[in-house]
Amino acid sequence: MNVHRLPRLVLLLVLAGWVRVGSADTGQLREVVQMNGLNVVIFTAPTPLRAGEVEVVTLVTVEATGRPVLDYQLDVRVRSKQWDTEALSLLSMGVPDPGTRFAKKATVLLATPGEWELSVEIQAPEFDPVTVVVEVAVGNPHPLWWQLLPWLLAAVPCLGLILARDAITQRSRRRFPAS
Amino acid sequence: MSWLDVLRDSAMDSWNIRFWPSCFALLLSIVYLRGFRASRRSSPTRFALWRAWSFILGQLVVLFAIFSPLDELGGYLLSAHMIQHLLLLGVAPPLILLGLPAIPLLRGLPATVSREWVGPFIASRWVVRIFHVLVHPITGWLALVLATWVWHVSFMYELALVDPFWHEVEHGFFLTTAFMFWFPVIQPWPSRAVWPRAAMIPYLLLADVQNTVFSAFFAFAPRVIYPTYEQVTPVFGLDPLADQALAGAIMWVPGSLIFIAPIAWIIRDLRSSSGAAAQRARYGVQEAAPPIEVSLPQFSSTPAPRRRGFDLLRLPVLGPVIASRRGRHLLRFLMLGLAVLVVVDGFLGPRTASMNLAGVLPWTHWRGIAVILLLVGGNLLCMACPFTLPRTLAGRFLPRKLAFPRALRNKWMAVLLLVCWLWMYEVLALWDSPSATAWVVVGYFVAAFLVDAFFRGAAFCKYICPIGQFHFVQSMVSPLQVSARDAATCATCTTRECIRGSDRVEGCGTGLFVPKKVGNLDCTFCMDCADACPKDNVGILPAAPAADLSFTGWRSSIGRIADRPDVIALLMVLVFGAYANAMGMTAPVIAWQDELTVRWGLANHALVASGLLLFELALLPAMVAFFLLWIVPRMLGPAPVGSPRTGWLGRCALSLVPLGVAMWIVHYQFHFLTSWASILPVSHRALLDVSGGSLGQWLGDPAWSRACCAPTPDWLLGVEILILNIGFVVSWAVFFAHARTSAPGRSTSRLLFSVLPMTLVQAGLLFWGFWIIFQPMQMRGTLLL
Numbered sequence: 001m002n003v004h005r006l007p008r009l010v011l012l013l014v015l016a017g018w019v020r021v022g023s024a025d026t027g028q029l030r031e032v033v034q035m036n037g038l039n040v041v042i043f044t045a046p047t048p049l050r051a052g053e054v055e056v057v058t059l060v061t062v063e064a065t066g067r068p069v070l071d072y073q074l075d076v077r078v079r080s081k082q083w084d085t086e087a088l089s090l091l092s093m094g095v096p097d098p099g100t101r102f103a104k105k106a107t108v109l110l111a112t113p114g115e116w117e118l119s120v121e122i123q124a125p126e127f128d129p130v131t132v133v134v135e136v137a138v139g140n141p142h143p144l145w146w147q148l149l150p151w152l153l154a155a156v157p158c159l160g161l162i163l164a165r166d167a168i169t170q171r172s173r174r175r176f177p178a179s
Numbered sequence: 180m181s182w183l184d185v186l187r188d189s190a191m192d193s194w195n196i197r198f199w200p201s202c203f204a205l206l207l208s209i210v211y212l213r214g215f216r217a218s219r220r221s222s223p224t225r226f227a228l229w230r231a232w233s234f235i236l237g238q239l240v241v242l243f244a245i246f247s248p249l250d251e252l253g254g255y256l257l258s259a260h261m262i263q264h265l266l267l268l269g270v271a272p273p274l275i276l277l278g279l280p281a282i283p284l285l286r287g288l289p290a291t292v293s294r295e296w297v298g299p300f301i302a303s304r305w306v307v308r309i310f311h312v313l314v315h316p317i318t319g320w321l322a323l324v325l326a327t328w329v330w331h332v333s334f335m336y337e338l339a340l341v342d343p344f345w346h347e348v349e350h351g352f353f354l355t356t357a358f359m360f361w362f363p364v365i366q367p368w369p370s371r372a373v374w375p376r377a378a379m380i381p382y383l384l385l386a387d388v389q390n391t392v393f394s395a396f397f398a399f400a401p402r403v404i405y406p407t408y409e410q411v412t413p414v415f416g417l418d419p420l421a422d423q424a425l426a427g428a429i430m431w432v433p434g435s436l437i438f439i440a441p442i443a444w445i446i447r448d449l450r451s452s453s454g455a456a457a458q459r460a461r462y463g464v465q466e467a468a469p470p471i472e473v474s475l476p477q478f479s480s481t482p483a484p485r486r487r488g489f490d491l492l493r494l495p496v497l498g499p500v501i502a503s504r505r506g507r508h509l510l511r512f513l514m515l516g517l518a519v520l521v522v523v524d525g526f527l528g529p530r531t532a533s534m535n536l537a538g539v540l541p542w543t544h545w546r547g548i549a550v551i552l553l554l555v556g557g558n559l560l561c562m563a564c565p566f567t568l569p570r571t572l573a574g575r576f577l578p579r580k581l582a583f584p585r586a587l588r589n590k591w592m593a594v595l596l597l598v599c600w601l602w603m604y605e606v607l608a609l610w611d612s613p614s615a616t617a618w619v620v621v622g623y624f625v626a627a628f629l630v631d632a633f634f635r636g637a638a639f640c641k642y643i644c645p646i647g648q649f650h651f652v653q654s655m656v657s658p659l660q661v662s663a664r665d666a667a668t669c670a671t672c673t674t675r676e677c678i679r680g681s682d683r684v685e686g687c688g689t690g691l692f693v694p695k696k697v698g699n700l701d702c703t704f705c706m707d708c709a710d711a712c713p714k715d716n717v718g719i720l721p722a723a724p725a726a727d728l729s730f731t732g733w734r735s736s737i738g739r740i741a742d743r744p745d746v747i748a749l750l751m752v753l754v755f756g757a758y759a760n761a762m763g764m765t766a767p768v769i770a771w772q773d774e775l776t777v778r779w780g781l782a783n784h785a786l787v788a789s790g791l792l793l794f795e796l797a798l799l800p801a802m803v804a805f806f807l808l809w810i811v812p813r814m815l816g817p818a819p820v821g822s823p824r825t826g827w828l829g830r831c832a833l834s835l836v837p838l839g840v841a842m843w844i845v846h847y848q849f850h851f852l853t854s855w856a857s858i859l860p861v862s863h864r865a866l867l868d869v870s871g872g873s874l875g876q877w878l879g880d881p882a883w884s885r886a887c888c889a890p891t892p893d894w895l896l897g898v899e900i901l902i903l904n905i906g907f908v909v910s911w912a913v914f915f916a917h918a919r920t921s922a923p924g925r926s927t928s929r930l931l932f933s934v935l936p937m938t939l940v941q942a943g944l945l946f947w948g949f950w951i952i953f954q955p956m957q958m959r960g961t962l963l964l
Contacts, residue, residue: 029533046955
């Protein structure tokens, strides 16, 4: 073997490590289910969940071969566990995720903080439908920046103290130059 | 359900324990008790134990007043509100003042803080004058009476009832004026009385008279004074007027007792003897009370000698482990075990990062724990680094005689690798690919072995390792560093084993000479110097936090940072890298990258992400550097020490480090705090895989819902803002100190103007950080190959 090819071979091996990866992390992992011949992985974004618009992303592969399934229909139903009524159940249809082409995403509105139930239904051709129920805890919505203004400006009084200290020190140096 | 039931239920349910006041009270108690212990050692009679209990009880009363159901009930019942006010005005402040808080609080603070930061204020005539005016009996009496009356005017009271902010302002006024009022009554040591002790009797009597008038006004009012109570009090089945009369009675009887009881105490003091005897009685001293001479910390412009009390190596349990060579090897082998798990699972486990040990352990847990350890304990992470094991192995079997090439003995290669690392992380989504993570770990072991097999010392750590450079720079703000226990011992040492090594142990691999070593830069905490020192004179000792950043002189093995463009570049890349790394995960940035990728018809977002990263890591720092190089010498004159070209830039880069550290902490702690539980299902899955599923019947299926984060605690955003603010303040203070050194005679206002350009840069980074933490995190940016 030609030793000059060794670095190239190492480089190829390294690249092969990456090529092997069909990265599909599209948020925080919520559930992994093998059912009806399919492997369904469910993610949510953003991280962590806050009241407001939330993305539910699914990655579906054939359990036996690992081949990604692309042409499936994704429906997500959401229900607040505090308001235990079907009337508040909302449905969102999934669309292909432009960022991660193996996955589909559905955008749902989780209007209030608390416990919510996401019912994810996958209908793939040649496979029986798969329904996965995921329970998620949703936090308070992000406060607006002006509501945190005292926090944001907390540095200002500290700078004032540093300046006051400096002024006092300068004054004492002028009064007692020897020190 | 009777109103009593409602009241009871409400009391059970409405404890409102808030995070920040609790933290403040806890911190205050810790500082006080630390100082009290020291004060009690030197003066046990003056600092009797009951005083500490009094201080703590006073704090608990304040917390009870603002956290307990009283706070909630105060919105419904005037009587409950009056009890709350009584606690804040008449119970908590005298209890706290009886704890003689001034000296214990001062002694409880870290020496540097009390000397450098509190000392100048205490020594200032203006501050002392203002304080004397505030605690003068006339001021105190008027302040309390005014605060009580003004806040009970209908408009002001209603404002505090409907708006929590004004309610807290009201409580703040009550507490402050109550301290002013009670100060001359308690006259806590070491303060001196302005009026004779007997004058406190009419002082308290007059306060009681006004309190009586005030109470009678409530007790006998023919109508409800505050409209809100007219609406809400009936909810409890109570008559609002009866509740108002009850409130008046509470203020009248217990309120009067609060003023009358101290009169009895003062009369007892006066009867026992003259003022000196009263002093003796108060402090329980048998002989004459010592003259009231206060030894306050003296401010000095020269840094104080280091305190040598604490040494990490002499701590129980942890100390012996890290002090012994075997103990440190044990830590390294533990980390090696974790690295092996990451590699095996990375290659053989699931391809989804959040299901794989390689996707969770290094990127969520290790990073989150690392930034805190670096901040608190110095570079302990490098001490336990498993990549040093190949060096040990190589040292045993291979000659290792070559010197590292002179041209590469700088940080440029490390800077380049650090940029590559950040690029791989963002663009190739390293965090999202378990096998890539595993390759990186394997590559690290191979590189460390190859470099250290041929070259002397710790060339890999010092010149190559990007993770090591990260640790070096982050630990510059740590209060712990490896240094000599006693400088005099080093001064008489002629053999210098700490750097040359001995028969048993090699000297410092990164070429640091302990007596001349400054800070944590280039120190891997390997403790070879401690092992080699025959006089056991090396420890892990405290230093003033961030003092490392104010030092511009010559450092062992590094020289002057201001003369090292490679070190300056490293600092800048790590500061701007912190913001670039965190911003890459925010939803708007990812959406923007996706949009550009689609608009330009690109196959993936790698090109867009690379362009953004190039701007953030190279162009932006370069622009900032050129701006500072141009403007700072014009504002502050030439740098006092170091190269005229890079002298100021080195100082600027050093002062930006705290801002970078703050952003790294905010970013990594966010992931750690929201996803720490993810290790449970991932380990569960790994166990099932290893057992071939045979453990499934006992372990069941992994609970993947735990892989995800809990809802963000509401305090997290506040903490993130606080950390960024601390980073900004420290950064600003460091640069201001550099500026003061270069212009010692300049007035404060002129110096403030001179540091304005640098302040703009620092404020820019601060607001960049604020923007990032207000964005939702999207853990994506995936490259599909």
